[in-house]
Amino acid sequence: MDNNQSNALQQELDQLQLDIKGDLLTIPTLKLGILPAKTFYGALLLFVLKLSLLFMLINLIVQIGLNVIGVYHSHMRVGALFGLWGCALGASVVIALFINQFILFSKLVKGRLKTEAFIRKKWRHFSLIYFLIYSLVYFLAMWFQSSFSLDGDAQLFNFIFAQFIATVFALVATALIVNMEIERLGLGIVFDVISAFIEKIKHKPTTMSGID
Numbered sequence: 037m038d039n040n041q042s043n044a045l046q047q048e049l050d051q052l053q054l055d056i057k058g059d060l061l062t063i064p065t066l067k068l069g070i071l072p073a074k075t076f077y078g079a080l081l082l083f084v085l086k087l088s089l090l091f092m093l094i095n096l097i098v099q100i101g102l103n104v105i106g107v108y109h110s111h112m113r114v115g116a117l118f119g120l121w122g123c124a125l126g127a128s129v130v131i132a133l134f135i136n137q138f139i140l141f142s143k144l145v146k147g148r149l150k151t152e153a154f155i156r157k158k159w160r161h162f163s164l165i166y167f168l169i170y171s172l173v174y175f176l177a178m179w180f181q182s183s184f185s186l187d188g189d190a191q192l193f194n195f196i197f198a199q200f201i202a203t204v205f206a207l208v209a210t211a212l213i214v215n216m217e218i219e220r221l222g223l224g225i226v227f228d229v230i231s232a233f234i235e236k237i238k239h240k241p242t243t244m245s246g247i248d
Contacts, residue, residue, distance in 0.1 A: 087127075126199070127203040
């Protein structure tokens with residue numbers, strides 16, 4: 037059974053290497069085309085909204101959990117919920133600023149790369165790792181602040197501080213993991229070519245200004 041799994045894994049890696057070589061030849065020849073503005077900005081806005089709601093859900097679950105175990109007693113009024121969502125929205129916008137060109141790239145080359153399915157699979161794995169790290173750090177940050185005042189502005193500051201620390205720490209930790217995994221799988225050169233392609237996109241304003 038172990039030998040079969042090892043052989044299957046080796047075959048998957050061999051196929052991945054062939055797909056990488058194919059994409060290295062394909063990417064430089066891709067036509068940029070014109071992506072309608074509402075398609076791009078709509079996808080970006082949808083990404084921000086979904087991410088902010090996911091952040092808020094995690095934050096809310098952590099807040100409720102801390103309340104249940106009696107560590108952190110926050111007042112979950114409407115203002116506090118808006119404060120949680122505001123922090124989540126801010127973190128989502130920051131992340132969107134980092135990856136907006138990759139969203140554009142994915143829209144332009146959808147279905148045209150052999151490694152696309154594998155990269156999307158890895159993207160889901162990395163996203164899961166990010167949110168696990170984020171949840172843990174957010175929990176610890178709120179726990180650390182449990183001894184401080186929770187009235188009014190102080191509570192909002194606690195939300196913002198915990199959101200900031202958790203977002204940045206999870207981004208840095210996940211980036212390190214992603215870089216190690218990319219090097220392990222030999223995907224580094226593909227991302228180098230993608231980065232060069234994105235630079236090319238930046239100098240093509242028509243890519244983002246089309247209208248349906």
